[in-house]
Amino acid sequence: MILFRNARIMELDPPLVSEPIDIAVYEPNEGAHGGTIAEIGASLQTKYPKAKLAGDGGFLSPGLVCAHTHLYSVLSRGMLVDIAPSKDFAQLLEHLWWRLDRAIDPEILQASALAGCSDALKAGVTSLVDHHAGPECIADSLSIIRKAYEDTGLRGILCYETTDRNGMAEARAGIAENVRFTKEVDSIRASGQKPLVEAAIGAHASFTLSNETLEGLAEAVQETGRGIHIHLAEDKFDAVDARYRFSKDPVERIDAVGALTSRGIIGHGVWLTPSEVEIMNARDAFLAHNARSNMNNAVGYNALLPTFKNVVLGTDGMGADMLEEFKFAVFRQRESQGPWWPADFLKALHRGNLLIERYFSKDFEPTFPGFGTIKQGAPADLVLWDYDPPTPLVGANIAGHFAFGMSSRSARTVIVAGKIRILDHRPMYDDIAIEADARYQALRLWKRMEER
Known part of the structure; x- marks a missing residue:
C-alpha cells in the first residue's frame, strides 16, 4: 500500500x-x-x-498525458550536424528528419526511448503516445520501445510510421511491424497480465501513402481493433497533394477505406477543412494539437481548433513537458485572437486520459471510474x-x-x-546511466546522419 x-x-x-x-x-x-x-x-x-x-x-x-510525440527525436536536441537550409516544410523533412530516422539503429533507438520516457516522468507525464519512424530499424522496433517504457515504468501507446517514401517493401514492413506488436500486446493480456503499453496502427502522412498502402493500414485497423495514428494536413502541401493526386481531402481518404475510428489519432490537422472536422467528429476520433511544433515548423495555425470534438495535446517530439505545451497552446490561441481560454485547453489536456482509456479500459472492471x-x-x-x-x-x-x-x-x-x-x-530507476548512454548514442546518431 x-x-x-x-x-x-x-x-x-x-x-x-x-x-x-x-x-x-x-x-x-x-x-x-x-x-x-x-x-x-x-x-x-x-x-x-x-x-x-x-x-x-x-x-x-x-x-498528465502527452497524446502525440516522437521519441526517436530525443537525441536531436542541440544536434551538431550540417543541415541544409529549408525553404518549406517538405524540404525540412528531407534535410533533417528523414536523414535522422534513417540513421537510427537498435542501440540509438533504445537510448532515445529511455531518455524520452524519463523526461516525461520527471515532468509529471504518466502516459506517452509515441509515433515511431526508423526505416533501417523497423522489425521489432516497437518491442525495443516497449521495454524502455517498462524499464522506466511509463504507460503509453506505440506505433510504427508506415510510409511509401522508401518503396513498397518498406511500406509492407511498416504495416507488419504494427500488426506484430498488436499481437504482442494481446499475448500479454492473454497471459493474465495488464500491459503497460498498448498499440496503434501508425502511418506517416497522406502525401507519402499510396492507395494500396492506405488500404493495408485500414485492414490492420479493422483486424486488430486499434486506431490509426497519422499526421494529416500538418502542412498545406499534404492537403493540396491529397486533392490533386487522389481527388479527396486527407481525412476523406482515410475514412473512405474504413481506417478512421473512435481510437484514431490525427496529428496536427492544421489545414483540414470544416467538412473533414465533421467526419472526424462523426467518427469520434482525436485531434492531437501540437502548438510548439507547429510554431517551430511555421506550418500555420489551426483556426478550426474549437470545432473539433476531441482535441488532445501533444508535443510532436519537442520533449514531453505538458505544462509547457499547455502554456504555448494557450498563448498561441490568444495571439490568433481565437475564442478559447485557458479553461478550454485544460479540458484538452485532461482529454488525453479519454484516449488512454479507450485503449486500456478492458484491463479494468466495466464500472471503473475511468482514467484521469x-x-x-x-x-x-x-x-x-x-x-x-x-x-x-x-x-x-x-x-x-x-x-x-x-x-x-x-x-x-x-x-x-x-x-x-x-x-x-528522485527517479526510482537508473536515470544517471540513461542520460550517460543517451549522450554517447547522440554522438553516434549525429555521425551516422553526416554519413547519409
Missing part, C-alpha cells in the same frame, strides 16, 4: 481542489485491484500503518505537485495557475499503475 497524507486532490475536469485528505493506493502486486486507488479519507495512516509514504501535503492530480480522476477504483496514475501558490488555488482557477504559474519543476512524486516512479524528485 502507498499513502499520500494531507494532499489536496486537484481534478482537472470538472476542475476541483479539495481540502487536505489522505489517499491510499494499491501497489501492483496487491491482488485484482492492484494499481488502483484503494481509499480516500481522513487519517488513513492509522488504518494502513505499514503503507509507504509517498508524500505529505501538496496537490495530487491525475497524471482520483476516485476509489480509478487507475493510480498520479502526480503530487509541491507547488506553493502565491494566490489561492481552487477549481475555478486551476487553468490560470497552469498557464501563469505552475511548471513541471513542481512534479514531486509520480506514480504509474500503482508503482512509484519518481519520489521526492
